Amino acid sequence: MTAHREWMFGTNRVRFEPPDxxxxxxxxxxxxxxxxxxxxxxxxxxxxxxxxxxxxxxxxELDKKAREHFIQNLRTEWLLGVVYVGAGFVQKAATKAMAIAIYVTGKSHLDFLFANTEAEARALYERKRKEQVHVA
Incomplete structure:
Protein backbone atom coordinates (compact mmCIF):
# COMPACT_ATOMS: atom_id res chain seq x y z
CA MET A 1 0.00 0.00 0.00
CA THR A 2 1.54 3.25 -1.03
CA ALA A 3 -1.31 5.77 -1.25
CA HIS A 4 -2.96 7.76 1.51
CA ARG A 5 -6.56 6.68 2.08
CA GLU A 6 -9.30 8.04 4.31
CA TRP A 7 -12.68 6.84 5.49
CA MET A 8 -15.29 8.91 7.31
CA PHE A 9 -18.42 7.47 8.89
CA GLY A 10 -20.60 9.22 11.41
CA THR A 11 -18.31 11.36 13.54
CA ASN A 12 -15.38 8.98 13.08
CA ARG A 13 -12.40 9.07 10.74
CA VAL A 14 -9.80 6.45 9.79
CA ARG A 15 -6.76 7.42 7.72
CA PHE A 16 -3.98 5.27 6.25
CA GLU A 17 -0.57 6.95 6.00
CA PRO A 18 2.11 5.05 4.08
CA PRO A 19 4.06 3.01 4.67
CA ASP A 20 2.32 1.34 7.65
CA GLU A 61 -16.95 6.09 24.39
CA LEU A 62 -17.24 2.46 23.33
CA ASP A 63 -20.64 0.78 23.42
CA LYS A 64 -20.60 -2.66 25.15
CA LYS A 65 -21.64 -4.50 21.96
CA ALA A 66 -18.99 -2.61 19.99
CA ARG A 67 -16.33 -3.60 22.54
CA GLU A 68 -17.42 -7.26 22.30
CA HIS A 69 -17.31 -7.03 18.50
CA PHE A 70 -13.74 -5.72 18.59
CA ILE A 71 -12.62 -8.46 21.00
CA GLN A 72 -14.14 -11.17 18.82
CA ASN A 73 -13.18 -9.81 15.41
CA LEU A 74 -9.92 -7.86 15.57
CA ARG A 75 -6.97 -9.93 14.46
CA THR A 76 -3.63 -9.21 16.02
CA GLU A 77 -1.89 -10.35 12.84
CA TRP A 78 -3.21 -7.15 11.23
CA LEU A 79 -1.42 -5.01 13.82
CA LEU A 80 2.18 -4.17 14.61
CA GLY A 81 1.22 -2.11 17.68
CA VAL A 82 -1.52 0.15 19.04
CA VAL A 83 -1.24 3.56 20.69
CA TYR A 84 -4.32 5.08 22.32
CA VAL A 85 -4.46 8.87 22.53
CA GLY A 86 -6.38 10.63 25.28
CA ALA A 87 -7.69 7.54 27.02
CA GLY A 88 -9.19 8.20 30.44
CA PHE A 89 -9.16 5.78 33.35
CA VAL A 90 -12.25 3.86 32.18
CA GLN A 91 -10.96 3.64 28.61
CA LYS A 92 -7.56 2.41 29.78
CA ALA A 93 -9.21 -0.23 31.95
CA ALA A 94 -11.42 -1.34 29.03
CA THR A 95 -8.41 -1.45 26.70
CA LYS A 96 -6.39 -3.51 29.16
CA ALA A 97 -9.35 -5.89 29.54
CA MET A 98 -9.53 -6.22 25.73
CA ALA A 99 -5.76 -6.87 25.60
CA ILE A 100 -6.06 -9.58 28.25
CA ALA A 101 -9.01 -11.16 26.42
CA ILE A 102 -7.02 -11.20 23.18
CA TYR A 103 -3.97 -12.66 24.94
CA VAL A 104 -5.98 -15.33 26.83
CA THR A 105 -7.66 -16.49 23.62
CA GLY A 106 -4.20 -17.22 22.26
CA LYS A 107 -4.48 -14.68 19.49
CA SER A 108 -1.00 -13.34 20.30
CA HIS A 109 0.66 -10.67 22.34
CA LEU A 110 0.30 -7.11 21.15
CA ASP A 111 1.58 -3.90 22.71
CA PHE A 112 -1.16 -1.49 23.75
CA LEU A 113 0.43 1.86 24.60
CA PHE A 114 -1.05 5.16 25.78
CA ALA A 115 -0.23 8.78 24.93
CA ASN A 116 -1.73 12.13 25.85
CA THR A 117 -1.39 13.71 22.41
CA GLU A 118 -1.13 12.62 18.79
CA ALA A 119 2.44 13.97 18.71
CA GLU A 120 3.38 11.66 21.61
CA ALA A 121 1.63 8.77 19.86
CA ARG A 122 3.56 9.41 16.65
CA ALA A 123 6.83 9.45 18.62
CA LEU A 124 5.92 6.06 20.15
CA TYR A 125 5.05 4.78 16.67
CA GLU A 126 8.44 5.90 15.32
CA ARG A 127 10.24 4.25 18.25
CA LYS A 128 8.31 0.97 17.85
CA ARG A 129 8.84 1.03 14.09
CA LYS A 130 12.61 1.39 14.53
CA GLU A 131 12.64 -1.40 17.12
CA GLN A 132 10.84 -3.76 14.74
CA VAL A 133 13.16 -2.88 11.86
CA HIS A 134 16.17 -3.79 14.04
CA VAL A 135 14.53 -7.07 15.10
CA ALA A 136 13.66 -8.15 11.55
Whole structure:
Protein backbone atom coordinates (compact mmCIF):
# COMPACT_ATOMS: atom_id res chain seq x y z
CA MET A 1 0.00 0.00 0.00
CA THR A 2 1.54 3.25 -1.03
CA ALA A 3 -1.31 5.77 -1.25
CA HIS A 4 -2.96 7.76 1.51
CA ARG A 5 -6.56 6.68 2.08
CA GLU A 6 -9.30 8.04 4.31
CA TRP A 7 -12.68 6.84 5.49
CA MET A 8 -15.29 8.91 7.31
CA PHE A 9 -18.42 7.47 8.89
CA GLY A 10 -20.60 9.22 11.41
CA THR A 11 -18.31 11.36 13.54
CA ASN A 12 -15.38 8.98 13.08
CA ARG A 13 -12.40 9.07 10.74
CA VAL A 14 -9.80 6.45 9.79
CA ARG A 15 -6.76 7.42 7.72
CA PHE A 16 -3.98 5.27 6.25
CA GLU A 17 -0.57 6.95 6.00
CA PRO A 18 2.11 5.05 4.08
CA PRO A 19 4.06 3.01 4.67
CA ASP A 20 2.32 1.34 7.65
CA UNK A 21 0.37 3.75 9.87
CA UNK A 22 -3.37 3.96 10.46
CA UNK A 23 -4.70 6.91 12.47
CA UNK A 24 -8.27 6.67 13.75
CA UNK A 25 -10.22 9.39 15.56
CA UNK A 26 -13.47 8.56 17.27
CA UNK A 27 -15.99 11.05 18.65
CA UNK A 28 -19.05 10.31 20.74
CA UNK A 29 -20.45 6.84 21.37
CA UNK A 30 -19.07 4.19 19.04
CA UNK A 31 -21.90 1.84 18.13
CA UNK A 32 -21.83 -1.77 17.02
CA UNK A 33 -22.37 -0.68 13.40
CA UNK A 34 -19.42 1.71 13.59
CA UNK A 35 -17.31 -1.05 15.15
CA UNK A 36 -18.24 -3.32 12.24
CA UNK A 37 -17.28 -0.60 9.75
CA UNK A 38 -13.97 -0.04 11.54
CA UNK A 39 -13.20 -3.76 11.63
CA UNK A 40 -13.90 -4.04 7.90
CA UNK A 41 -11.41 -1.23 7.21
CA UNK A 42 -8.77 -2.80 9.45
CA UNK A 43 -9.37 -6.19 7.80
CA UNK A 44 -8.94 -4.68 4.35
CA UNK A 45 -5.71 -2.92 5.30
CA UNK A 46 -4.36 -5.78 7.39
CA UNK A 47 -4.90 -8.28 4.57
CA UNK A 48 -2.41 -6.26 2.53
CA UNK A 49 0.16 -5.72 5.28
CA UNK A 50 0.30 -5.36 9.08
CA UNK A 51 0.12 -1.78 10.35
CA UNK A 52 0.65 0.37 13.42
CA UNK A 53 -2.55 1.89 14.78
CA UNK A 54 -2.94 5.23 16.55
CA UNK A 55 -6.45 5.59 18.00
CA UNK A 56 -7.65 8.94 19.37
CA UNK A 57 -10.37 8.14 21.90
CA UNK A 58 -10.24 11.38 23.90
CA UNK A 59 -13.76 12.38 22.88
CA UNK A 60 -15.31 8.94 22.56
CA GLU A 61 -16.95 6.09 24.39
CA LEU A 62 -17.24 2.46 23.33
CA ASP A 63 -20.64 0.78 23.42
CA LYS A 64 -20.60 -2.66 25.15
CA LYS A 65 -21.64 -4.50 21.96
CA ALA A 66 -18.99 -2.61 19.99
CA ARG A 67 -16.33 -3.60 22.54
CA GLU A 68 -17.42 -7.26 22.30
CA HIS A 69 -17.31 -7.03 18.50
CA PHE A 70 -13.74 -5.72 18.59
CA ILE A 71 -12.62 -8.46 21.00
CA GLN A 72 -14.14 -11.17 18.82
CA ASN A 73 -13.18 -9.81 15.41
CA LEU A 74 -9.92 -7.86 15.57
CA ARG A 75 -6.97 -9.93 14.46
CA THR A 76 -3.63 -9.21 16.02
CA GLU A 77 -1.89 -10.35 12.84
CA TRP A 78 -3.21 -7.15 11.23
CA LEU A 79 -1.42 -5.01 13.82
CA LEU A 80 2.18 -4.17 14.61
CA GLY A 81 1.22 -2.11 17.68
CA VAL A 82 -1.52 0.15 19.04
CA VAL A 83 -1.24 3.56 20.69
CA TYR A 84 -4.32 5.08 22.32
CA VAL A 85 -4.46 8.87 22.53
CA GLY A 86 -6.38 10.63 25.28
CA ALA A 87 -7.69 7.54 27.02
CA GLY A 88 -9.19 8.20 30.44
CA PHE A 89 -9.16 5.78 33.35
CA VAL A 90 -12.25 3.86 32.18
CA GLN A 91 -10.96 3.64 28.61
CA LYS A 92 -7.56 2.41 29.78
CA ALA A 93 -9.21 -0.23 31.95
CA ALA A 94 -11.42 -1.34 29.03
CA THR A 95 -8.41 -1.45 26.70
CA LYS A 96 -6.39 -3.51 29.16
CA ALA A 97 -9.35 -5.89 29.54
CA MET A 98 -9.53 -6.22 25.73
CA ALA A 99 -5.76 -6.87 25.60
CA ILE A 100 -6.06 -9.58 28.25
CA ALA A 101 -9.01 -11.16 26.42
CA ILE A 102 -7.02 -11.20 23.18
CA TYR A 103 -3.97 -12.66 24.94
CA VAL A 104 -5.98 -15.33 26.83
CA THR A 105 -7.66 -16.49 23.62
CA GLY A 106 -4.20 -17.22 22.26
CA LYS A 107 -4.48 -14.68 19.49
CA SER A 108 -1.00 -13.34 20.30
CA HIS A 109 0.66 -10.67 22.34
CA LEU A 110 0.30 -7.11 21.15
CA ASP A 111 1.58 -3.90 22.71
CA PHE A 112 -1.16 -1.49 23.75
CA LEU A 113 0.43 1.86 24.60
CA PHE A 114 -1.05 5.16 25.78
CA ALA A 115 -0.23 8.78 24.93
CA ASN A 116 -1.73 12.13 25.85
CA THR A 117 -1.39 13.71 22.41
CA GLU A 118 -1.13 12.62 18.79
CA ALA A 119 2.44 13.97 18.71
CA GLU A 120 3.38 11.66 21.61
CA ALA A 121 1.63 8.77 19.86
CA ARG A 122 3.56 9.41 16.65
CA ALA A 123 6.83 9.45 18.62
CA LEU A 124 5.92 6.06 20.15
CA TYR A 125 5.05 4.78 16.67
CA GLU A 126 8.44 5.90 15.32
CA ARG A 127 10.24 4.25 18.25
CA LYS A 128 8.31 0.97 17.85
CA ARG A 129 8.84 1.03 14.09
CA LYS A 130 12.61 1.39 14.53
CA GLU A 131 12.64 -1.40 17.12
CA GLN A 132 10.84 -3.76 14.74
CA VAL A 133 13.16 -2.88 11.86
CA HIS A 134 16.17 -3.79 14.04
CA VAL A 135 14.53 -7.07 15.10
CA ALA A 136 13.66 -8.15 11.55
Missing amino acids: LVVAKYSGLTSLEEARRTTAIYRELGSQQPFFLIVDVAES
